[in-house]
Amino acid sequence: MQKKNRMILALDVTSHDEAIRVVAAVKDYVDAIKINWPLILAAGPEIITELSRVKDVICDMKISDIPNTNRLIVEQAMKRGASAVICHGFAGEDSVRACVDASKGQVFVLTEMSHPGGKQFTAPVADKIAVIARSAGARGIVAPATRPERIAELRKIIGSMEIISPGVGAQGGKASDAIRAGADYIIVGRAIYEAQDPRDAAKKLAAEARNEI
Ligand code: O7E
Secondary structure, eight states: OOOSSOEEEEOOOSOHHHHHHHHHHHGGGOSEEEEOHHHHHHHOTHHHHHHHTTSEEEEEEEEOSOHHHHHHHHHHHHHTTOSEEEEESTTOHHHHHHHHHHHTTOEEEEOSOSSGGGGTTTGGGHHHHHHHHHHHTOSEEEOOTTOHHHHHHHHHHHTTSEEEEEOBSTTSBOHHHHHHHTOSEEEESHHHHTSSSHHHHHHHHHHHHHTTO
16 A cells, blocks of 8 residues: 555445446545455455455454454455455454454554444553554554544554554544544545545545545
């Protein structure tokens, strides 16, 4: 993933053709595409391979199982062309390590979730999860753009590992705040793919993210 636009597209659309249309419109303004269950279930896992021909694909299955099952999931995603995967940290360090091993380090570990409910269970343990991500050898963490002060705190724990940050736009976070707090990339979904002009929306958000280096 080339750090050019500092933005990752969250492609949570539920049709193959819509996914391809959105990607064609915004590909110049995003550095990677994150796909989650809605698109994988709607379009089939072949969509990973198809999109990987256009951009780096991050498979966001929020993997959170025992180590052996995690390994099997990650192997399938990587085999189909994923550049990285996202796992939860609450299943424990051995489960995170299984993802790290199966992806050769290309894992982002989810720490504190961006939605209001993220404060209930993920926030109190987010610092510990960041420590696990670091000691397991993950590539980076996921931290909330809706609480930029938490991005800054988590940055102190993980040092130079990467931070990717969802919650910009539809969830109320601001691209420039997240980048200024220490995020390497923002993750944006609805504010782009539900916009009247997705290309223009992506262009503006990428400009905001880039200008806050
Ligand atoms: O709100 P949107 O439409 O911009 O979409 C945000 C995307 O980020 C969506 O795919 C959602 O599943 C994801 N996300 C969060 O919104 N909050 C989190 O705490 C974590 C994620 C996530 O993607 O985790 C892995 C990056």
